[in-house]
Amino acid sequence: MKFIPVVAVSLFISLLWSCQLKMAPEREGVSDSVEQSAINLGGILAEQTDRLSSDKSLCPEATGNAVGSLRPLTDRLQQLKQAGVSTPPDDFMATWREKQHAVLANFEVLDENTLASWRRLNAELLRYFGAVCFADELERIFYNSRYADVVNDSSLKSTCYTRRYDRIYVNLYTSSTFDFVHTTGGNVRLIQETAYPNEGKISIKFELDDKRYVDLFIRIPEWAQTASVTGKGVKYPVYPGEYTEIASKWKTGDQVEVLLGMKPQIIGRANDRWGFSFGPLLLTYQADSLPRHTGTNNPLAQLQMVSPPGKMPTFTYAGIPEHTLVLQPFYAESNGEKRTVWIK
Known part of the structure; x- marks a missing residue:
């Protein structure tokens, strides 16, 4: 009977080895590549991609590069990578913020190459540093650009989700599905349902072969000051x-509800020009429809949303005497109509 302990020990070792094979290894700082075929896009971004690829009249009348060279940022990024720096230094971020402001101020007249370069830089920064501000900037580019080479299926899918083994980062909000194989085996599908950015409600649902642990990271934009995130009945702290x-540990049918609390905000520009944003959207009007503006002390008080929930955000601005300005996103453009953001 002395062989029984040996058999028991062998069985224990076998079970332990089996468990080890099913455990996801901890490998911080390494990203799995996300195959573009694993992502299916829908919603406004998919519609925008199709529209831009088929209607070249929507391209803005570019006046050149008012942003300047991005070379200092790209060169510094390579230095930081070589040094293994995983958090962007303050001086790097100060330079990036300056470029960000320049892009915003000149967004509607930037040439395609400049905006495409800015998009590629922010995509690289997001992949390397994983900071929300870079995803925010990419989202603003995607929802407001009218260049097909900037907003296309490839650029969207390469940004929408980031995967680090069983840690999934939701970088862009748009109706979509994302399929991947869990590190312990089994298929996982994330389903994102939303009318965003027409409204700020996003639902993320799970479909799985079996219960699996997944670490989900939900992006909270810098502008979303009243956001909330609820998962399986638990409300999580947001910043x-x-x-x-x-x-x-998720099972089929589990879901996360995200409410971003979208509100119009004032965005500024040099030369006393300003405009409005709504989440990632720049609110625009027909370029030839604005008479001389005499100014108002509280522009937001003169702004009223007139569109129903879930539809294209449409506002009226009554801060101009004897004139009501209709404001909508850039994707309201049609038939070669030109729109502008800035009010003076």
């Missing part, structure tokens, strides 16, 4: 400009 982490 604008950060990812909200939900580490849980």
Whole structure:
């Protein structure tokens, strides 16, 4: 009977080895490549991609590069990578913020190459640093650009989700599905349902072969000051400009509800020009429809949303005497109509 302990020990070792094979290894700082075929896009971004690829009249009348060279940022990024720096230094971010402001101020007249270069830089920064501000900037580019080479299926899919083994980062909000194989085996599908950015409600649902642990990271934009995230009945703390982490064992039917609390905000530009934004959207009007503006002390008080929930955001601005300005996103353009953001 002395062989029984040996058999028991052998069985224990066999079971332990089996468990080890099913455990996801901890490998911080390494990203799995996300195959573009694993992502299916829908919603406004998919519609925008199709529209831009088929209607070249929507391209703006570019006046050149008012942003300047991006070379200092790209060169510094390579230096930071070589040094293994994983958090962008303050001086790097100060330079990036300057470029960000320049891009915003000149967004509607930037040439295609400049905007495409800015998009590629921010995509690289997001992949390397994983900071929300870079995803925010990419989202603004995608939802407002009218260049097909900037907003296309490839650029969107390469940004929408980031995967680090079983840690999934939701970088862009748009109706979509994302399929991947869990590190312990089994298929996982994330389903994102939303009318965003027409409204700020996003639902993320799970479909799985079996229960699996997935660490989900939800982007909270810097502008989303009243956001909330609820997963399986639990309300999680949120901080604008950060990812909200939900580490849980998920089953089919489980979901996360994100409310971003979208409100119009004032955005400024030099030369006393200003405009409005709504989440990632720049609110625009027909370029030839604005008489001389005499100014108002509280522009937001003169702004009223007139569109129903879930539809294209449409506002009226009554801050101009004897004139009501209709404001909509850039994707309201049609038939060669030109729109502008800035009010003076």
